[in-house]
Amino acid sequence: MLHIDYANYEALRAHGEETYPHECCGVLLGKSDAEGNHVRQIVRAGNTRTDSAHNRYNIAPIELVKIQRQARGLGLDIVGFYHSHPDHPAQWSPTDFAEAHWFGCSYVITAVEKGKAAITNSFLLTGTSEEDKKFRDQPIEIAVAEQAQQ
């Protein structure tokens, strides 16, 4: 299960609307436990694939290094990533799968249809290696109640 509060959920969907017709991407910071990944904060990342940003995304490693440092400062971990699929279904693509290496992390995909965020799905990358990895559908639980102060 991916646990996320409504404000962060809406923010990651809005990001995809803003960058349409290009893909957006970002990082989910939080904590993971037996119940799944809990998102506490989202961090927008720049899509470095300016050559084909409509169907590609890529977060620069140095940006990830800095986001991981930021997470450490907040006492949080990187628990997942999000990106958008402009005018494509909210399903992972073969490229998404081939490029997924963060086991135990949630990969959230929002379909953005003609500029409007449509379906958002989450996929948990399971397995321990490139040979046995799999994307599993992961239910999203959106907390609408006001979140306690962090």
Place this chain on the structure above:
Amino acid sequence: MNIHIPTPLRAYTGGAETVSVPGATVTEVFNNLTSQYPDLKQQLFNTEGKLRSFVNVYFNDEDLRYLPEKEATAVAATDELTIIPSIAGGTDAVSPCCSCCPSL
């Protein structure tokens, strides 16, 4: 020196985000890291002993691949290494992916 471990690899460091490993060069530090945490080895390196293409290593804020001396770079106790797997994807299954290619 301290090495920062990304979430998916903490399963191999007993959950630790930061591990402290001795060594005078990046290679020595890596050797000590993988002897301390043997299961990390195949996660980080391929069968030829080279870093896997999707595993990025940062020496402080510098990409190890772009350092003149690469793995032979001398390290001080105050330097830091960060291991960070790449993040990329896309909707087009036909085009090859080059996100991990250092020439980009």
